[in-house]
Amino acid sequence: MKLLQAKLDKYQEPQKAKAAGVYPYFRAISSEQDPEVIINGKKVLMFGSNCYTGLVNHPKVKEAAIEAIKKYGTGCAGSPFLNGTLDIHKELEARLAAYVGKEDVMIYSTGFGVNLGVVSTLTGREDYILLDEQDHASIIEGRRLSFSQYLKYKHNDMESLEAQLKRCDPDKVKLIATDTVFSMEGDVANMPEIVRLAKKYNATVMADEAHGIGVFGRGGRGVCDHFGVSKDVDLIMGTFSKSFASLGGFIATDKEITNFLRHHSRSYIFTASITPASTAAAMAALDIMESEPEIQENLWAVTNFALDGFRQMGCEIGNTSTPIIPLYIRDNFKTFKITHELQEEGVFVNPVVSPAVAPHDTLIRFSLMATHTKEQVAEGLEKIEKVFRQNGIIK
Numbered sequence: 220m221k222l223l224q225a226k227l228d229k230y231q232e233p234q235k236a237k238a239a240g241v242y243p244y245f246r247a248i249s250s251e252q253d254p255e256v257i258i259n260g261k262k263v264l265m266f267g268s269n270c271y272t273g274l275v276n277h278p279k280v281k282e283a284a285i286e287a288i289k290k291y292g293t294g295c296a297g298s299p300f301l302n303g304t305l306d307i308h309k310e311l312e313a314r315l316a317a318y319v320g321k322e323d324v325m326i327y328s329t330g331f332g333v334n335l336g337v338v339s340t341l342t343g344r345e346d347y348i349l350l351d352e353q354d355h356a357s358i359i360e361g362r363r364l365s366f367s368q369y370l371k372y373k374h375n376d377m378e379s380l381e382a383q384l385k386r387c388d389p390d391k392v393k394l395i396a397t398d399t400v401f402s403m404e405g406d407v408a409n410m411p412e413i414v415r416l417a418k419k420y421n422a423t424v425m426a427d428e429a430h431g432i433g434v435f436g437r438g439g440r441g442v443c444d445h446f447g448v449s450k451d452v453d454l455i456m457g458t459f460s461k462s463f464a465s466l467g468g469f470i471a472t473d474k475e476i477t478n479f480l481r482h483h484s485r486s487y488i489f490t491a492s493i494t495p496a497s498t499a500a501a502m503a504a505l506d507i508m509e510s511e512p513e514i515q516e517n518l519w520a521v522t523n524f525a526l527d528g529f530r531q532m533g534c535e536i537g538n539t540s541t542p543i544i545p546l547y548i549r550d551n552f553k554t555f556k557i558t559h560e561l562q563e564e565g566v567f568v569n570p571v572v573s574p575a576v577a578p579h580d581t582l583i584r585f586s587l588m589a590t591h592t593k594e595q596v597a598e599g600l601e602k603i604e605k606v607f608r609q610n611g612i613i614k
Contacts, residue, residue: 236555239552239555239556240559241552241555241556241558241559242555243555243558243559243562243569243570246258246562246567247259251275251276252265252268252270252275252276253265253273253275253276253590254273254588254590254591254592254595255595256567258562258567261565262565263562263565263566263567264565264566264567264595264598264599265567265588266566266567266568266585266586266587266599267567267568267569267584267585267586268586268588269430269460269461269586270461270462270464270588271430271433271434271461271462271518271542271586271587271588271589272433272439272462272463272464272504272507272508272514272515272518272588272589273514273518273588273589273590273591274462274463274464274504274507274508274514275464277464277503277504277507279503279506279507280464280465280500280503280504280507281500282503283499283500283502283503284465284496284497284499284500284503285496286499287307287495287496287498287499287500288495288496290495291305291307291495292495293494293495293496294491294494294495295491295492295493295494295495296491297491297492298487298488298489298490298491298492299326299487299492300481300487300488300489303491303492304492305492305495305498307495307498307499307502308326308492308493308498310502311324311326311498311501311502311505312324312325312326312469314502314505315457315469315471315505316471318438318440318505318509319440319441319443319444319449319455319457319471320440320444320449320450321449321455321471321472321473322472322473322474322477323471323472323473323474323477324469324470324471324477325469325470325477325480325481325484325487326467326468326469326492326493326498327467327468327469327470327486327487327490327493328466328467328468328486328490328491328492328493329458329460329466329467329468330357330429330456330457330458330459330460330467330468331356331357331360331468332357332468332486332487332490333357333456333458333468333469333470333486334355334357334358334360334361334396334427334456335357335360335361335364335486336361336480336484336485336486336487337361337425337454337456337470337480337484338358338361338362338364338365338394338396338425339361339362339363339364339365339484339485340365340479340480340483340484340485341392341394341423341476341479341480342365342367342392342394343366343367343392344366344367345367345368345388345391346367346368346391346392346393346394347367347368347369347370347387347388347391347392347393347394348362348365348367348368348369348370348394348396349370349371349372349380349383349384349387349393349394349395349396349422350362350369350370350371350372350395350396350397351371351372351374351375351397351398351401351408352371352372352373352374353374353375353398353401353403353404354396354397354398354427355398355402355427355429357427358396358398358427361396362396367394370383370386370387371383374401375401375406375408375409377409377412377413377416380395380413380416381416381420384416384419384420384422385420387420387422389420389421392423393420393421393422393423394422394423394425395413395416395417395422395423395424395425396425396427397413397424397425397426397427398426398427398429398430399426399427399428399430399431399435399441399442399443400428400429400430400431400434400435400442400541400543401430401543402429402430402543403543403545403571403575403576403582403584404537404538404539404543404545405537405538405539405540405541405542405543405544405545406537406538406539406540406541407431407435407442407540407541408426408442410426410442410443410446410448410452411446411448414448414451414452417451418451423453423454424451424452424453424454425452425453425454425455425456426441426442426443426452426454426455426456427456428441428442428443428455428456428457429456429457429458429461429468430461430541430543431443431445432457432461432462432463433461433462433463433508433515433518434462434515434518434541434542438508438509438512438515439462439508439514439515441455441457443455453472453473453476454470454471454472454476455470455471455472456468456469456470456471457469457471459493459497459500459501459504462504462508463500463501463504463505464500464501464504465497465498465500465501465504466493466494466497467493467497467498467501514589515589517589517590518542518587518588518589520593521542521587521589521591521592521593521596522541522542522587524593524596524597525544525585525587525596525599525600526539526540526544528596528597528600529544529546529585529600532600532603532604532607532613533613533614534546534547534603534607534612534613535547542586542587542588543584543585543586544584544585544586544587545571545582545583545584545585546568546582546583546584546585546603546607546612547580547581547582548581548582548583548612549579549580549581549582550581551572551573551578551581553581553610553612554570554571554572554581554582554583555570555572556610557570557583557606557607557610557612558570558583560606560609560610561583561602561603561606564602564605564606565602566599566602566603568583568584568585568603569583569584569586570582570583570584571583571584585599585603
């Protein structure tokens with residue numbers, strides 16, 4: 220056995236979970252990503268999707284994708300920098316710029332690629348990148364590729380952020396990058412205070428709205444819009460793989476910044492363009508979000524119903540106030556075991572264990588879509604309560 224294989228052969232954690240019959244990953248779904256899905260021929264309530272709007276199976280979104288394939292084919296066969304720019308790419312960029320209130324937008328092939336390509340590119344060796352300790356992995360990877368100085372502040376702790384800003388050379392660029400809705404815990408960043416501190420210390424703010432758009436703000440414009448600080452946030456990032464029911468991502472900002480990124484951001488220049496189908500699907504989803512406020516209203520109705528239910532049940536759910544509800548288990552193996560038992564009961568949820576979180580913070584991530592009904596949520600709550608009681612999570 221070669222040295223690499225011998226080294227990696229020591230990694231046996233997945234095999235241990237499989238041997239115990241509780242391995243929870245790569246579960247094959249054979250239906251649409253709706254409130255109910257089919258797994259192994261059985262209907263299961265889906266509380267593990269990130270499509271908060273529930274538009275992934277909307278007829279208008281599917282039809283738009285089909286028509287785009289008929290006109291443009293299945294792919295672009297090149298990056299936007301060369302042969303991969305279509306007129307519908309430019310149309311969607313213009314629509315998104317108007318939607319979030321920025322001068323310009325760049326579309327990337329994935330949301331991960333946005334953060335990777337933006338955070339790694341904008342600042343130089345003598346500049347600073349400041350991150351919340353619970354920022355998404357894509358922001359962290361972007362920081363790792365940067366040559367800039369790195370400062371981390373405690374989660375959503377504005378005193379900690381200010382202390383780190385004070386350490387920075389006032390004459391150097393300071394980029395504060397944060398999630399607006401934190402993807403595992405479901406809590407919301409203090410964007411008004413981040414903006415205030417950025418003004419005080421002449422820093423630039425980048426907000427990752429991956430889990431905020433479609434949920435917060437007017438017509439789902441996100442947390443920055445919700446707090447009325449969009450104009451003061453320099454860069455707003457979004458992804459198409461969640462509320463937009465597609466695949467890809469974007470950065471919305473000033474033209475000076477997009478001009479630089481279009482010619483330096485490697486995950487943009489050296490990645491094939493977002494497909495025509497994905498582009499058209501995202502545009503159709505945007506149309507629906509802007510014209511059908513009842514989608515957002517229903518999302519919040521089922522979210523508040525679930526939050527109240529978990530609190531009454533006695534679950535530990537942290538500081539969430541969003542459709543992302545963490546159910547803390549605080550034990551890796553028990554988190555896997557409960558996830559498996561819930562699927563047997565007909566409830567799909569996602570386990571979040573170390574190293575994604577600290578071992579004592581392991582949780583089950585329960586997430587909602589606008590297409591869920593209160594009856595489906597009530598059924599999910601009932602089954603979760605049963606399994607949690609059996610495992611001693613609640614009394």
